[in-house]
Amino acid sequence: MTLEQPQGSTLMRPDGGVDASVDHLIQTIVDTKDATCSTDLAAGPWTFDSVPGYGPGSSMGDVIPTGAPRQGELPVDYREASEDDLDKRIRAAKEALADRVVILGHFYQREEVVQHADYVGDSFQLANAALEHPDAEAIVFCGVHFMAETADLLSQPEQAVILPNLAAGCSMADMADIDQVEEAWEQLADVLGPLDVADETGRVPVIPVTYMNSSAAIKGFVGRHGGIVCTSSNAQTVLQWAFERGQRVLFFPDQHLGRNTAKAMGVPLEQMPMWNPRRPLGGSTADQLIDSRVILWHGFCSVHRRFTVAQIDQAHAEHPDVRVIVHPECPMEVVDAADEAGSTDYIRRAIDAATEPTTFAIGTEINLVRRLAAQYPQHEIFCLDPVVCPCSTMYRIHPGYLAWVLEELVAGRTPNRIQVAADVADPARVALERMLAAKPRA
Numbered sequence: 001m002t003l004e005q006p007q008g009s010t011l012m013r014p015d016g017g018v019d020a021s022v023d024h025l026i027q028t029i030v031d032t033k034d035a036t037c038s039t040d041l042a043a044g045p046w047t048f049d050s051v052p053g054y055g056p057g058s059s060m061g062d063v064i065p066t067g068a069p070r071q072g073e074l075p076v077d078y079r080e081a082s083e084d085d086l087d088k089r090i091r092a093a094k095e096a097l098a099d100r101v102v103i104l105g106h107f108y109q110r111e112e113v114v115q116h117a118d119y120v121g122d123s124f125q126l127a128n129a130a131l132e133h134p135d136a137e138a139i140v141f142c143g144v145h146f147m148a149e150t151a152d153l154l155s156q157p158e159q160a161v162i163l164p165n166l167a168a169g170c171s172m173a174d175m176a177d178i179d180q181v182e183e184a185w186e187q188l189a190d191v192l193g194p195l196d197v198a199d200e201t202g203r204v205p206v207i208p209v210t211y212m213n214s215s216a217a218i219k220g221f222v223g224r225h226g227g228i229v230c231t232s233s234n235a236q237t238v239l240q241w242a243f244e245r246g247q248r249v250l251f252f253p254d255q256h257l258g259r260n261t262a263k264a265m266g267v268p269l270e271q272m273p274m275w276n277p278r279r280p281l282g283g284s285t286a287d288q289l290i291d292s293r294v295i296l297w298h299g300f301c302s303v304h305r306r307f308t309v310a311q312i313d314q315a316h317a318e319h320p321d322v323r324v325i326v327h328p329e330c331p332m333e334v335v336d337a338a339d340e341a342g343s344t345d346y347i348r349r350a351i352d353a354a355t356e357p358t359t360f361a362i363g364t365e366i367n368l369v370r371r372l373a374a375q376y377p378q379h380e381i382f383c384l385d386p387v388v389c390p391c392s393t394m395y396r397i398h399p400g401y402l403a404w405v406l407e408e409l410v411a412g413r414t415p416n417r418i419q420v421a422a423d424v425a426d427p428a429r430v431a432l433e434r435m436l437a438a439k440p441r442a
């Protein structure tokens with residue numbers, strides 16, 4: 001089996017299998033021009049803890065909000081420890097803590113972290129997994145900030161949700177700032193009239209819908225205004241729910257998930273204006289907003305924005321039988337050109353269900369793609385993007401930070417706790433509960 005990576009950089013384990021570690025891959029190709037999106041990926045994330053920005057990787061060009069959390073300095077013995085030492089320290093701390101701690105690892109985390117997780121999944125699967133451990137004192141979420149917030153919303157009040165590196169935000173979630181969203185809501189009321197008054201069909205002018213990948217503040221806003229949360233797995237069901245209650249939808253933060261989902265439901269593109277928060281009326285005319293069905297917030301994921309139609313054409317040309325599966329956070333033309341589109345869970349299940357050896361070209365984050373390639377050696381699985389460029393913010397969670405938070409817990413301290421204030425948490429839970437209650441139309 002081969003993995004498609006640049007410059008012959010596929011790594012093999014001693015047993016002949018594929019090494020799923022993106023860290024190891026980066027170390028081998030970091031000097032090769034164009035093989036990674038940033039040679040800084042080879043440095044420890046602590047190099048960037050005092051520097052504003054998302055750090056190296058796919059989001060490094062995105063604008064980070066003022067006041068985004070920064071991580072304090074990681075003690076030197078974690079920064080200088082070898083991979084083997086950190087591995088041993090994590091295992092020892094985990095054993096000492098036993099049932100007092102649950103470690104959650106997102107699909108996009110580096111292999112060196114995921115191997116220590118009690119559960120691996122997408123953000124909502126992981127938040128639900130934490131519910132199965134109501135007696136655990138701490139939930140260590142190896143993901144990004146909004147995921148830890150969601151886990152805090154769903155966990156017991158006395159449980160501490162810990163994000164090993166506070167700088168692990170999400171550039172897409174940060175693109176929907178609560179002040180900008182409140183301002184947009186006021187502008188929409190100026191155009192559409194009172195937003196809480198239903199028409200003769202019982203539908204209000206606009207229902208806000210937020211993707212799970214958003215801050216707790218946005219989920220709280222949505223909950224307060226009759227709206228709902230969605231995931232990439234249930235976005236169609238949720239939009240249907242919203243169309244039954246509203247004449248139109250304000251969808252944030254990911255324009256691509258909103259557009260791809262609404263288009264698949266038959267909403268014409270001309271009825272999906274974009275809302276750019278830096279422009280009056282989001283950059284649309286009042287008539288365009290009145291005629292709209294889905295108003296798309298100007299947000300995107302810098303990981304999934306890297307995939308292109310040219311990459312798909314190349315995959316088809318080089319592998320005539322390839323199945324190209326991309327995530328719905330990819331741009332519309334990429335989703336249209338792919339053979340299939342679906343959530344991370346869909347991608348994983350599609351590969352798992354393939355009974356014959358198959359070639360898959362996958363349009364999602366590199367850590368998940370390499371792990372799938374290692375787990376399913378009967379298939380040829382490669383990332384559509386030939387440049388190794390992980391999610392910048394997921395990459396901020398290095399085993400050094402995991403070892404640090406676990407050893408702090410062993411010592412009786414609780415570092416990096418993520419807590420959502422009650423006035424935000426209550427309406428945010430309402431929005432999440434609406435999502436859980438929303439059912440596909442029979």
Ligand code: SF4
Pocket residue numbers: 059108144169170171172173213301302303304365391392393394
């Ligand atoms: S992959 Fe995209 S949406 Fe997910 S955490 Fe990274 S930037 Fe955010």
